[in-house]
Amino acid sequence: MDLVLKTSDGTDLMVLSPESADFAWGKDENDFELVFPDAPNQPRFERWGYVYAEGTEYGGMLTRVKSEDGLVRWRGPTWTGMLARKVLVPDSGQDHLTVSGEANAVLRQLVARMGLGDALAGSTEDSRIQVRGFQFELYCDGYSGIRAMLASAGAKLRVRHDGERAVLSALPVRDWSRDEEFDSDLVDVLVDDDAQFVNHLVARGQDEKQNRVSAELYLDERGNVSETQTYKGVRERSEYYDYTSADRAKLVEDGTKRLKDYYAKAQSVSVTLGASDDRFDIGDVVGGTDQRTGISATATVAKKVLKVDRYGTATVSYETE
Structure with missing residues (x-):
């Protein structure tokens, strides 16, 4: 991978050989850092210039330089970071x-x-x-x-x-979980499944005593919220929700969100993608099965990090959500 330095007006200057490079894209960061030894023969920082690797998403704009501990660090937003700013x-x-x-x-x-x-x-x-x-x-x-x-x-x-x-x-979007070429061994699925989550919210809003605004909200087994009860008897788990300033519309809106949050936490499944090559894009879907419980799950690729060492070896790591 040739990482090229470009001036702010678009002129290519040279191919860079940093000690290390770190690029991130996705739900957070969206920036990069190139590290050079503090030596006379190293390239000069090009403020408002760019670095890029043709044919890839690796690159961004140079906005910050910092020298410390015998190193010079070039930093800036990646292309997605420029959008995020x-x-x-x-x-x-x-x-x-x-x-x-x-x-x-x-x-x-x-x-x-x-x-x-x-x-x-x-x-x-x-x-x-x-x-x-x-x-x-x-x-x-x-x-x-x-x-x-x-x-x-x-x-x-x-x-x-x-x-x-x-x-x-x-x-x-590519759903790799449905792709026969996808190696399911790259995915580690971990399950935390609680069958008795809070499924009934006794919600009370503004006014007092018998005049208080009220709502009875219920979750079903698929995470849908309504005013119709599905979990009853020993399977019901209820909670009092006190929101003294809410009218009924606000009480239902916030109560619904609260119940959905309980459902999401009770059905917690984490999917870790262990690939080290640049195969997946932000937004792609990956999935697998927890062999210990038999529960399958999918997740969306939410972040990518590329690291390149002094020998030019590149590895990619992913985060999902």
Whole structure:
């Protein structure tokens, strides 16, 4: 993998050979660090420049340099980090930003909207994926907004540098758990399953005594919340929920969220992906079976970390959610 240093105006300068490199993408971080020995023959830091590996998502913008303990550390946001450092603001007079159209065309619009065209580009290919009236969460960052937008269309974001800019494209999410080529030994599934979670919420809101706003909320075995009881007798587990300032709508809204949180914690299944190669994208689905309990589970790839050592050996680790 050749990691190239590029000036802020787009001129390639040299291939870099750092002591180590660390890139992260996904639910957090979205930044990178290159480490060089503090020596006269080392490359000079290029403020507002870029590093990239052509044909990959490895790279980003150089914004920070730090010297310490005989080392020089170059840092900055990855391509996804550049998106994450922007806020998607609605147009004047609009409550939310809403987009529609072919997914790559929408990505091109969003890159332009965020003023990132010097470093990023939306693919010009037809993704055959349609975004239909997607409404962004108010004042979300560009990266989480794009991920949510594409997820609503069953898609994921892929970034690949073409030698000039990092190109964003939309691809269908790949469910590796259904792929015969997937090695299930790469996945470790751990289960924590509690059958008697809180499934009945005795909720009380504003006013006093017999005039208090009330709601009886129930969970079923699939995690759905309603006002119809399914768990009864010895299987019922109830809890009092006191929210003195809530009207009934707010009481039901927050009570429903509380019950769903109980359900999620009771059905805890963690999926760890042990692959060390760059095979999976953020948004892909992986899965496996806990051989001790027979319970199967899937999870979404939420973060990737690439580490490169002084010999150029690259390893990738993943986090799921």
